[in-house]
Amino acid sequence: MAELSATSSGQPGSPGLAAPTPGPRLKRAWGPAFEAILVPLGAILLALVLFGLFCKAQGQDPFKVYASIYKASFGSWFAFQNTLMRTAPLMLTALCTALPARLGMIVIGNEGALVMGGIGAVIAGLAVPAWPPHLALGLMALSGMIWGGLWISLSAGLRQYRGVNETISSLLLNYISIAILNHLVNGPMKDPSSLNKPSSFPIAEEIMLGRITFGDFTMRVHWGLGYGLVACVILWFLMQRTTFGYQARFIGANPKAARLGGLPVNRTTLITCFLAGGCAGVAGMVEVAAVHGRANESLAAGFGYAGILVAFVARFHPLAIVPVSLLLGGILASSGILQRAHKLPDSTSLVFQGLVFLVILFSDSLYGRFKIFKP
Amino acid sequence: MTLIPPENLERFTQAPASLELYRITKKFGDFTAADEISLTVPPGTVHALLGENGAGKSTLVKCVMGFHPATSGEIMVGGHVQEIQHPSDARKYGIGMVYQHFTLVPSMTVTENLVLSRPDVPAAVNWKQETARLEEFMATEAPFKVPLHKRASELAAGEKQKTEILKQLYLKSRILILDEPTSVLTPAEATEVLALLRQMTVAGKLSIIIITHKFREVFSFADDVTVLRRGKLAGQGKVKELDRDTLAAMMMGGASEAKRAPSAPPATGPKPTAPASTRRTALRVKQLSVLGDNGITAVKDVSFELAAGEVLGIAGVAGNGQRELMEVLGGQRPAASGTLEAHDQPYRGTRRDILTHQFHTLPEEPLRNACAPMLSVAENIALRTFDQPPQARWKWLLNFRAIRKSALPLIEAYSIKTRGPDTPIRDLSGGNVQRAILARELSTRPIKILVVSEPCFGLDFAATDFVHQKITEARDRGVAVLVVSSDLDELLKITDRLLVMSGGTITYETPTATADVAVIGSHMAGHG
Numbered sequence: 001m002a003e004l005s006a007t008s009s010g011q012p013g014s015p016g017l018a019a020p021t022p023g024p025r026l027k028r029a030w031g032p033a034f035e036a037i038l039v040p041l042g043a044i045l046l047a048l049v050l051f052g053l054f055c056k057a058q059g060q061d062p063f064k065v066y067a068s069i070y071k072a073s074f075g076s077w078f079a080f081q082n083t084l085m086r087t088a089p090l091m092l093t094a095l096c097t098a099l100p101a102r103l104g105m106i107v108i109g110n111e112g113a114l115v116m117g118g119i120g121a122v123i124a125g126l127a128v129p130a131w132p133p134h135l136a137l138g139l140m141a142l143s144g145m146i147w148g149g150l151w152i153s154l155s156a157g158l159r160q161y162r163g164v165n166e167t168i169s170s171l172l173l174n175y176i177s178i179a180i181l182n183h184l185v186n187g188p189m190k191d192p193s194s195l196n197k198p199s200s201f202p203i204a205e206e207i208m209l210g211r212i213t214f215g216d217f218t219m220r221v222h223w224g225l226g227y228g229l230v231a232c233v234i235l236w237f238l239m240q241r242t243t244f245g246y247q248a249r250f251i252g253a254n255p256k257a258a259r260l261g262g263l264p265v266n267r268t269t270l271i272t273c274f275l276a277g278g279c280a281g282v283a284g285m286v287e288v289a290a291v292h293g294r295a296n297e298s299l300a301a302g303f304g305y306a307g308i309l310v311a312f313v314a315r316f317h318p319l320a321i322v323p324v325s326l327l328l329g330g331i332l333a334s335s336g337i338l339q340r341a342h343k344l345p346d347s348t349s350l351v352f353q354g355l356v357f358l359v360i361l362f363s364d365s366l367y368g369r370f371k372i373f374k375p
Numbered sequence: 376m377t378l379i380p381p382e383n384l385e386r387f388t389q390a391p392a393s394l395e396l397y398r399i400t401k402k403f404g405d406f407t408a409a410d411e412i413s414l415t416v417p418p419g420t421v422h423a424l425l426g427e428n429g430a431g432k433s434t435l436v437k438c439v440m441g442f443h444p445a446t447s448g449e450i451m452v453g454g455h456v457q458e459i460q461h462p463s464d465a466r467k468y469g470i471g472m473v474y475q476h477f478t479l480v481p482s483m484t485v486t487e488n489l490v491l492s493r494p495d496v497p498a499a500v501n502w503k504q505e506t507a508r509l510e511e512f513m514a515t516e517a518p519f520k521v522p523l524h525k526r527a528s529e530l531a532a533g534e535k536q537k538t539e540i541l542k543q544l545y546l547k548s549r550i551l552i553l554d555e556p557t558s559v560l561t562p563a564e565a566t567e568v569l570a571l572l573r574q575m576t577v578a579g580k581l582s583i584i585i586i587t588h589k590f591r592e593v594f595s596f597a598d599d600v601t602v603l604r605r606g607k608l609a610g611q612g613k614v615k616e617l618d619r620d621t622l623a624a625m626m627m628g629g630a631s632e633a634k635r636a637p638s639a640p641p642a643t644g645p646k647p648t649a650p651a652s653t654r655r656t657a658l659r660v661k662q663l664s665v666l667g668d669n670g671i672t673a674v675k676d677v678s679f680e681l682a683a684g685e686v687l688g689i690a691g692v693a694g695n696g697q698r699e700l701m702e703v704l705g706g707q708r709p710a711a712s713g714t715l716e717a718h719d720q721p722y723r724g725t726r727r728d729i730l731t732h733q734f735h736t737l738p739e740e741p742l743r744n745a746c747a748p749m750l751s752v753a754e755n756i757a758l759r760t761f762d763q764p765p766q767a768r769w770k771w772l773l774n775f776r777a778i779r780k781s782a783l784p785l786i787e788a789y790s791i792k793t794r795g796p797d798t799p800i801r802d803l804s805g806g807n808v809q810r811a812i813l814a815r816e817l818s819t820r821p822i823k824i825l826v827v828s829e830p831c832f833g834l835d836f837a838a839t840d841f842v843h844q845k846i847t848e849a850r851d852r853g854v855a856v857l858v859v860s861s862d863l864d865e866l867l868k869i870t871d872r873l874l875v876m877s878g879g880t881i882t883y884e885t886p887t888a889t890a891d892v893a894v895i896g897s898h899m900a901g902h903g
Contacts, residue, residue, distance in 0.1 A: 241772060241773055241775075242771050242772060242773055243761055243762045243767050243770065243771055243772075243773055244771070245773070246754070246757075246761050246773055249747070249750060249754075250747045250750065250754075250758065252747075253746075253747030253748060253749045253750050254743075254746060254747045254748065256707050256743070256744055257744060257745045257746055257747055257758070258747075259705070259706050259707045259724075260705045260706060260707055260736055260738065260744065260745055260758075261726070261729070261758040261759065262706060262724060262725050262726030262727075262728065262729040262730075263726060264725075264726065
């Protein structure tokens with residue numbers, strides 16, 4: 001079209017690199033980075049204000065509510081450990097949305113992949129009760145990863161080969177996985193002694209995931225936190241520093257151009273989604289091996305859905321997931337106190353999460369609008 | 376702006392006024408999209424605007440419609456200079472436009488669509504009254520009938536296009552601008568719609584400017600024709616006094632050569648010495664058929680061979696299957712049937728095949744078809760080499776320093792204007808994106824097969840020469856080059872052999888040295 005050629009007027013002359021635009025060097029180098037941090041931060045501030053108004057409407061002093069939230073999440077060593085225990089699965093489930101996002105996909109099947117991973121881990125754990133703990137844990141993690149990975153790969157396969165929208169399919173797979181879990185713990189895997197809450201048989205005490213210890217100092221926090229941190233770092237490295245990550249990012253930016261370069265679009269998509277689902281699966285394994293010791297409906301406790309929020313707030317950056325998970329872990333840890341100290345309903349923390357999510361989605365439209373960040 | 380009392384404005388909506396464009400120029404930055412174009416549409420006539428994609432047709436009519444005011448020049452309606460700054464101004468003078476694609480709301484009935492298109496539609500619509508008024512309009516003024524109660528989605532394409540035209544008449548437009556109105560219609564529907572419009576112009580009720588690149592429509596329906604090429608007036612006249620081949624030559628370029636010496640176009644550079652038959656076939660396309668986006672066969676049974684050290688051109692009016700052919704060669708679209716062979720081996724477009732045969736492709740509109748817009752210039756340039764040392768270590772680790780280091784000399788050599796190798800490529804202007812992709816596809820030394828489409832679209836003359844020179848250099852190194860272009864001048868300049876593509880098939884083949892522009896033109900026009 002005429003317009004296209006209009007904007008594409010190649011300027012004659014030969015200077016290759018245009019003269020650097022005047023302006024402080026610092027701003028040129030760091031402008032975009034500042035933008036990537038300050039925009040979500042501003043959005044979270046806005047969400048805090050909105051939630052404050054909500055608390056006000058409920059007849060509570062927002063400042064006191066925030067003080068309680070802080071106290072219950074970061075106020076003491078005990079509270080902080082509570083937060084950390086929630087951070088671990090959040091990091092892993094957030095990766096389930098963050099990795100496919102690099103390919104331009106919005107996957108929200110985190111909860112389902114977590115549940116499947118939990119089932120896989122229990123089956124592996126029940127199969128090898130007498131193995132040395134490290135080997136048994138490795139096998140459980142591997143099994144959780146494969147189950148979760150295949151679960152999300154299903155979504156990816158439906159998209160690549162059948163054109164099914166991955167957001168819808170992964171969302172629906174959540175419900176299917178929870179139904180499978182319910183079927184298993186009420187049927188083939190049911191432990192007859194679990195009467196109130198149908199559960200699978202428990203895995204052996206010896207092969208449970210232990211607490212983090214340094215010398216003789218033991219935390220209440222289990223090693224799942226380490227799994228999460230390692231996964232975030234490894235996957236950051238994979239996406240940013242390897243040829244595989246380059247392929248994935250190129251496909252995410254323009255699949256048509258990627259095909260031109262002969263990049264294996266379908267294979268890369270499937271592998272990325274497998275890894276993503278695998279992370280959520282490991283989250284399920286951590287919940288089973290460190291917390292519940294068995295598979296039951298407590299697996300679907302909402303860490304998967306909260307992980308979607310973490311991934312969006314972190315703008316799908318694997319390393320940014322770590323601090324964001326910590327923050328959201330704190331909010332989750334404080335949901336009890338809101339009920340006890342402020343007589344706010346238990347679901348108030350969901351209101352908060354929802355507000356953050358909406359404001360963050362809105363803030364996505366603000367990138368590039370502020371001149372001050374322009375290099 | 377000239378203020379015209381409303382009672383005077385009324386005449387514009389009674390009968391068509393004369394429309395005159397005088398030396399209209401439209402610039403975007405340094406780029407001149409329309410250069411001093413003048414044309415006249417007397418009342419009750421059909422004026423065809425002919426030209427390739429990017430020739431400036433849309434730019435010109437958008438000036439008339441007030442979507443973007445002209446940089447200079449004057450528009451006269453009814454013999455007086457009028458300022459048209461905004462689409463509402465155009466509407467005031469009874470100028471309306473029918474677009475290539477439908478603008479009807481599919482889930483609404485024709486009545487609803489028509490009423491809602493009015494600029495003054497009230498907040499609460501009295502449907503009874505509006506329907507009565509519409510029915511009266513249909514009974515008295517409308518040249519053809521459309522079922523008012525049907526939903527737009529239930530209408531056939533021809534009926535939809537008729538509704539679009541009726542909408543303009545209902546809005547009291549008396550000068551209609553039609554932008555490729557028949558591209559979505561079957562030939563029978565097209566003939567019907569155009570014939571009805573023709574009747575209305577003959578009756579003096581309408582004037583029409585029709586944008587098209589179908590010669591048949593020009594000859595059957597238009598009184599006058601203006602041909603644009605690269606933003607400039609390439610020819611103008613009464614349709615009666617022109618023939619198809621002249622028109623084709625005007626449109627595609629090569630007109631001057633055609634007049635000067637039809638049998639001897641300018642020879643170019645050093646030609647390879649070996650005759651084509653003895654050189655090795657680099658690319659063989661065998662009975663290739665491809666479906667277009669709409670599921671209709673776009674390329675039908677195309678076969679050709681491309682030898683090493685040869686530049687083969689494919690000429691044709693855009694939309695005759697070239698894009699789909701290109702996409703199959705670039706691995707972006709599956710073939711419905713037929714095979715590709717590179718160096719006598721089956722070619723499937725996988726990364727390994729691309730590397731083995733050094734098969735490089737440069738599609739049209741590179742930002743859309745060949746770039747990852749969010750990734751940096753250096754990363755985009757690395758698409759062909761990122762998994763080879765030194766850019767990749769142990770096959771897996773990316774070496775960013777090497778990627779940037781190999782991008783820097785290319786940025787310099789291809790004059791890519793960018794703040795640096797780390798700037799996202801979408802921040803570059805189109806011409807610079809084109810250069811970056813050229814750098815990527817042409818710079819790899821052992822390249823053996825090169826397929827390019829519209830390589831110089833949107834480039835200035837210096838850059839065009841640069842690209843042509845690079846292609847010729849590649850040819851002289853023994854690269855097999857295929858150039859798909861809608862610019863005949865370009866093809867005549869740089870190719871050794873020419874194919875003409877029309878209606879999805881190859882209809883004509885000639886060595887460029889003995890090519891007859893008139894014959895090529897008539898094959899491009901779809902009859903020969």
